Amino acid sequence: MIFDKFRRVLGGGGFALGLALAEVAALVDPTVVVAQEAAKETEEPGGDPPAKPLDEVGVKALIKQIDDRQKNSGDYKTLVYIERKEKTKNDVVMEAVVYRRDADDKLMILFTQPKSERGKGYLRIDRNLWMYDPGTGKWERRTERERIGGTDSRRADFDESRLAEEFDAKYEGIEALGKIQAHKLTLTVKKGVDVAYPRIALWCNTSSGNVLKRQEFAASGKLMRTNLTPKWAKRYSESKKADVWTPKTIYIYDEVEKGNSTVIVLKDMDLRPLQANLFTKAWLESQSR
Amino acid sequence: MNTIVQIAFRNLLQHRRRSLLLGGAVAMVTLLLVMLSALLNGMQATMLRNGTTLSTGHVNVAGFYKITAGTAAPLVTKYEALLQAVKKQTPGLDYVVTRGRGFGKIVSEESSLNSVLTGLDIVHEAGFKEVVQLAHGNLDELARPRTALIFEKQAERLHVKVGDNVTVSSQTFRGVNNTVDVRIVAIGRDLGMLSSFNCFVHHDAIRDLYELDSSTTGAIQVYLKDAEKAAEVAAKLRTDIEKTGLRVMEPQPQPFWRKFDTVKREDWTGQKIDVTTWIDEMAFMRYTLNTLSALIFVLVTVLLVIIVIGVMNTLWMAIRERTREIGALRAIGMQRGRVLWMFVTEVALLALAATATGSLLATGLCLGLNAAKIVVPKAFQMFLMSETLWLVADVPTVARSLAIIAVVTTLGSLLPAWRASRLQPVKAMQTAS
Numbered sequence: 001m002i003f004d005k006f007r008r009v010l011g012g013g014g015f016a017l018g019l020a021l022a023e024v025a026a027l028v029d030p031t032v033v034v035a036q037e038a039a040k041e042t043e044e045p046g047g048d049p050p051a052k053p054l055d056e057v058g059v060k061a062l063i064k065q066i067d068d069r070q071k072n073s074g075d076y077k078t079l080v081y082i083e084r085k086e087k088t089k090n091d092v093v094m095e096a097v098v099y100r101r102d103a104d105d106k107l108m109i110l111f112t113q114p115k116s117e118r119g120k121g122y123l124r125i126d127r128n129l130w131m132y133d134p135g136t137g138k139w140e141r142r143t144e145r146e147r148i149g150g151t152d153s154r155r156a157d158f159d160e161s162r163l164a165e166e167f168d169a170k171y172e173g174i175e176a177l178g179k180i181q182a183h184k185l186t187l188t189v190k191k192g193v194d195v196a197y198p199r200i201a202l203w204c205n206t207s208s209g210n211v212l213k214r215q216e217f218a219a220s221g222k223l224m225r226t227n228l229t230p231k232w233a234k235r236y237s238e239s240k241k242a243d244v245w246t247p248k249t250i251y252i253y254d255e256v257e258k259g260n261s262t263v264i265v266l267k268d269m270d271l272r273p274l275q276a277n278l279f280t281k282a283w284l285e286s287q288s289r
Numbered sequence: 290m291n292t293i294v295q296i297a298f299r300n301l302l303q304h305r306r307r308s309l310l311l312g313g314a315v316a317m318v319t320l321l322l323v324m325l326s327a328l329l330n331g332m333q334a335t336m337l338r339n340g341t342t343l344s345t346g347h348v349n350v351a352g353f354y355k356i357t358a359g360t361a362a363p364l365v366t367k368y369e370a371l372l373q374a375v376k377k378q379t380p381g382l383d384y385v386v387t388r389g390r391g392f393g394k395i396v397s398e399e400s401s402l403n404s405v406l407t408g409l410d411i412v413h414e415a416g417f418k419e420v421v422q423l424a425h426g427n428l429d430e431l432a433r434p435r436t437a438l439i440f441e442k443q444a445e446r447l448h449v450k451v452g453d454n455v456t457v458s459s460q461t462f463r464g465v466n467n468t469v470d471v472r473i474v475a476i477g478r479d480l481g482m483l484s485s486f487n488c489f490v491h492h493d494a495i496r497d498l499y500e501l502d503s504s505t506t507g508a509i510q511v512y513l514k515d516a517e518k519a520a521e522v523a524a525k526l527r528t529d530i531e532k533t534g535l536r537v538m539e540p541q542p543q544p545f546w547r548k549f550d551t552v553k554r555e556d557w558t559g560q561k562i563d564v565t566t567w568i569d570e571m572a573f574m575r576y577t578l579n580t581l582s583a584l585i586f587v588l589v590t591v592l593l594v595i596i597v598i599g600v601m602n603t604l605w606m607a608i609r610e611r612t613r614e615i616g617a618l619r620a621i622g623m624q625r626g627r628v629l630w631m632f633v634t635e636v637a638l639l640a641l642a643a644t645a646t647g648s649l650l651a652t653g654l655c656l657g658l659n660a661a662k663i664v665v666p667k668a669f670q671m672f673l674m675s676e677t678l679w680l681v682a683d684v685p686t687v688a689r690s691l692a693i694i695a696v697v698t699t700l701g702s703l704l705p706a707w708r709a710s711r712l713q714p715v716k717a718m719q720t721a722s
Contacts, residue, residue: 143464144544147466196466218458219467222468224468
């Protein structure tokens with residue numbers, strides 16, 4: 001049924017798209033509990049040795065590991081499906097391609113489906129995020145903390161992790177997420193750094209180190225978003241000479257407007273070098289001509 | 290002259306049915322013009338009254354603060370000194386208030402909506418209580434911190450009532466997500482377009498939301514004893530503020546929220562002051578009024594053309610019927626000019642009587658409709674800027690409508706009257722026989 005919805009929303013014609021969406025459909029529409037159950041199944045089930053609490057050095061090492069695992073010194077490309085659910089609106093499903101060149105801090109998100117969104121895109125040049133709308137042919141400067149495509153997702157959800165650079169971490173202890181043991185950390189933004197959420201709570205798998213749950217708080221201390229990342233994928237990077245980790249699915253729950261949520265499914269990670277002139281306004285504009 | 294008036298008057302009485310029909314049509318057009326003008330006046334008066342209380346002062350001393358060249362925040366930092374200077378240097382000052390400016394999402398348990406956020410100190414807001422009619426709650430409660438006033442339609446959409454808490458969510462000017470929880474203490478009656486996107490909170494709630502200190506505000510709103518002098522006062526304040534060393538923006542007749550893109554593109558940082566009048570800030574609403582004015586103009590012009598054609602046609606018929614009479618008058622010595630004036634006077638008398646009747650009827654109707662406090666459909670409330678129909682048929686409006694229609698109708702009689710005056714007495718009498 002959900003597959004039908006995807007096909008209807010995206011007008012999916014091709015077999016490949018249909019297959020991809022079928023896989024997406026299998027992951028969509030979870031509750032927190034379901035996501036935690038998924039985590040139970042995928043995160044090395046059974047027989048984890050009892051975890052030990054981390055000291056200050058261990059916390060720093062864990063945060064660095066989270067960043068390092070997701071970072072790729074070369075180029076990065078992945079297909080994403082974004083589903084937005086809002087209480088008072090119809091569900092919206094979008095398909096986009098995310099391009100990254102971590103060495104230069106470059107990022108581009110190009111929407112490919114549905115038809116109404118095709119050709120729209122975000123491009124980060126230096127510290128400015130630009131949005132292009134082929135309907136008007138205009139570029140608009142947006143804040144780096146902009147909601148992507150009107151969903152609950154942010155630029156940071158698609159970008160490389162910079163936790164160690166932007167936050168100070170404090171260890172809170174070991175907590176159980178379902179049957180999984182997780183280190184709970186509280187991150188507070190460093191002075192002079194501008195981020196969308198100045199305080200973050202992180203739950204990291206004690207055995208793999210992957211982030212399972214992330215809660216983001218407003219400056220007032222109010223909980224704004226809960227992100228669940230139960231499944232992670234890794235791929236060997238020639239440029240990095242190591243594995244690059246990305247979440248397979250990100251479930252984002254709006255904690256202010258209860259009932260609103262966004263699901264991001266990442267597929268077909270590709271770490272081969274991208275075209276040199278890709279991260280330019282001209283290239284993004286050319287995709288809608 | 291007296292004789293001509295008497296003849297014209299008797300002619301009108303003699304052709305009673307024709308006079309009544311033509312007079313009735315002229316009276317109806319007058320009534321329509323007065324009513325439409327009264328509607329336009331009502332909208333203008335409501336806009337001035339509501340707009341200058343809810344979203345702008347007669348003169349606004351506001352501006353933008355840019356942390357980096359690519360950002361723009363509608364802030365006035367260290368406003369106290371500026372406020373004192375404005376109080377001292379404004380001629381014809383009535384009172385001054387400070388307002389916080391923002392934009393955010395109001396979230397209730399059930400729903401959410403985006404709204405302009407205005408922070409105010411209700412104790413200093415002299416005009417606010419007169420304009421905002423409450424449906425529920427107590428406006429004085431707005432003096433307490435973390436409180437809010439919303440309007441009926443917003444309350445309906447959010448499914449909230451007085452006493453409920455809502456969360457206001459926005460990003461600070463540095464892009465950090467922030468929230469404040471506010472308690473709804475009053476729900477105001479809808480005031481059309483202005484109330485549909487405006488929500489009022491205690492000034493400190495805005496400061497908390499945007500993480501501003503108490504020396505920062507959004508705008509200093511200046512109220513004058515005579516709103517007509519706004520442009521003059523704004524020009525003076527602009528010069529005076531510039532002399533104090535503060536940077537002042539070039540005047541732009543636009544509301545502040547339309548200036549964000551321009552300001553973001555400009556290559557400067559820090560504070561710049563922008564002085565605007567209520568006409569600048571309400572420019573987007575004047576579009577509605579101008580459109581309505583244009584529509585009224587077109588409609589009345591079409592009706593006037595029809596009336597003029599009717600008058601000419603009626604006079605042609607009258608001249609045809611009264612050719613023998615014209616011939617006789619000319620034969621006994623009446624000059625051509627007096628014949629012309631006789632017909633023109635006839636139409637002028639009819640037009641005066643008809644427009645006076647139409648104006649009186651329209652004025653009575655306006656008063657009656659105002660007294661009845663007719664609630665207009667929701668869609669019209671948006672444009673009327675009021676929940677009820679409000680018509681202002683003042684003396685200048687009525688006199689103007691009366692004069693326009695009487696003069697145009699009378700002018701329409703000139704050609705037939707001139708043709709009548711050119712008739713040869715002998716031919717006219719022969720034609721008749």
